[in-house]
Amino acid sequence: MLQISPKSVRNIPAQGREIVQRFAEQGYQLEPEALEVIISYQGSKEELFRRIINSIDQSVAVIEMQHINNLIQSHPENRACHTASASSVHNRSFAQAVNHFSASVSTLPPIPSVPPISPSTTTPSKPPIPRLRQSIPDDHHSQECSVQLKGDITGRSTCMGEYDDFVCYFRDRYEKIREILSRRINSRPIESLGKSTSGREVSLIGMVLDIRNTSKGNRVIELEDPTGLIVAVVQKDGEAYEESGQIIPDEVIGVTGISDGNGRIFVKSLLWPDMPNHTAPLEKGSGHAIFISDLHVGSKYFMDEAWERFSCWLNGETEDPSGLASQVEYLVIAGDLVDGIGVYPGQQNDLAIMDIYSQYEAAAKMLNAIRRDIKIIISPGNHDIVRQAEPQPALPQEVQRCFRPDMLFVGNPARLTLSGVSVLIYHGRSIDDLVLRLPGISYANPEKAMIEMLRRRHLSPIYGSRVSIAPEHEDHYVISSPPAILHCGHVHTVGIARYKGVAVINSGTWQSQTDFQKKMNIQPVSAVAPIVDLATLKVRKLIFA
Ligand SMILES: [Fe+2]
DSSP: OOOOOTTGGGGSOHHHHHHHHHHHHTTOEEOHHHHHHHHTOOSOHHHHHHHHHHHSOTTOSEEOHHHHHHHHHTSHHHHHHHHHHHHHHHTSOHHHHHHHHOOOSTTSOOOOOOOOOOOOSOOOSOOOOOOOOOOOOTTSOOSSSSEEEEEOOTTOOOOOOOHHHHHHHHHHHHHHHHHHHTTTOOOOOGGGOSGGGTTSEEEEEEEEEEEEEOTTSOEEEEEEETTEEEEEEEOTTSTTHHHHTTOOTTOEEEEEEEEOSSSEEEEEEEEOOOOOOOOSOSOOOOSEEEEEOOOOBTBTTBOHHHHHHHHHHHTTOSOOTTOOGGGEEEEEEESOOBOOSSSSTTGGGGBSSOSHHHHHHHHHHHHHTSOTTSEEEEEOOTTSSSOSSBSBOOOOHHHHTTSOTTOEEOOBSEEEEETTEEEEEOOOTHHHHHHHHSTTOOTTOHHHHHHHHHHHTBSSOSOSSSSOBOOOSSOTTBOOSOOSEEEEOSSSSEEEEEETTEEEEEEOBSBOOOHHHHHTTOOOOBSEEEEEETTTTEEEEEEOO
């Protein structure tokens, strides 16, 4: 591994120094060959940077050619250039390469400290003049616009609910998470753990079929991969026992232990796919975005006065000493725009608007009144008029027609970018499952459940519990690359955290406490609008209650 010296950093071309610094800020060093290939990359270096950071595992300290080969080669326009560049590096001696490119992270300018995520209602900065942005084209995929939909289920459902669909779905989940784990664990297929491995330490990557405790107090986990099934035994006095209490069904984990050569492994350590170890925000954009959810328009508990305050503030119709309103460029809604009809028994007693289309008309009237230069993105939830099985497509055309044509309707979950900052939106129904299953996770702190999603690289890891997941051929819930922002709702409480560089936001509700919540002693957190500065990913809570 190259040792980076203060002297050698001066030998790097200016462009290279900037690249080295960008990677150093994310905690990585660059191999000289990799640096040269990045410098000679013909496409957007910013995009390449993001793709590399998103694909690199936290265990990697030095980014080498092997880590970026696929990323470079996947772009045809770079193949020729990459080949030439790589060969020129290979023709040079290792010593020459070291002299030319080795760089010192320690001599780079200090990495700016990450601002803490702190609730606040004001900002001292002066408001800039809002800029006009291009409207979003119908295909939602223009390179020019500031909102880009990167993926959702809308128009792509393949599920027929047949046996083969389930096989495809679980294989896709396994393969995607196995790929993440295999960067940190040297695993072998379960079928290879025969008698020859008896008494030897082995590692495997498996999907959890079942977890149970034995009469002796040990924990037994059944794990499956495409080649077979194995029983992993976690002994009650073993190092992994406490951690094994975090294992949930259907997730994909790595296991290291001693094989008995007869279908069992005695677990020494466990590994979750997790996020790369970042502390800085993963991406930087511009402008501000507001994240809200669970408006429940049509419910008699919808807080119309609080919404009016929010809307007037956003439109600059009320005093705004912070100047923050004029900086808002995006409004993201993570589901339950309306209360819906027949979602739970006796719901009619809680409704102010009894017809679901009239509920959407009321919601459209509210949102259509918001400043036109704010891009509004709407994702559905379990109260909306889309299929209940997730992933859910965008709201239907007959509903979209009530809204201004510049609004963007996306599915649930949906991945998009706002000014280049990647956002993963998920309504958050799986939080119900995680609260039930995981110790220390509660509705009062929904951000903790969301962090568990990030640790497992999956938005809804438990299959077949509260969340009804359609077995699409692709598992849309795998978090293949880390988003800069994870936004959920559903639980009607606000939770904000930063986890390994990811801004985690649960945005509460605009519905006051219902009779049902009163009986259950559930205290919603209402009329709070988390706002994110996309340049720093700093999150503030704006309160309109
Ligand atoms: Fe809701």
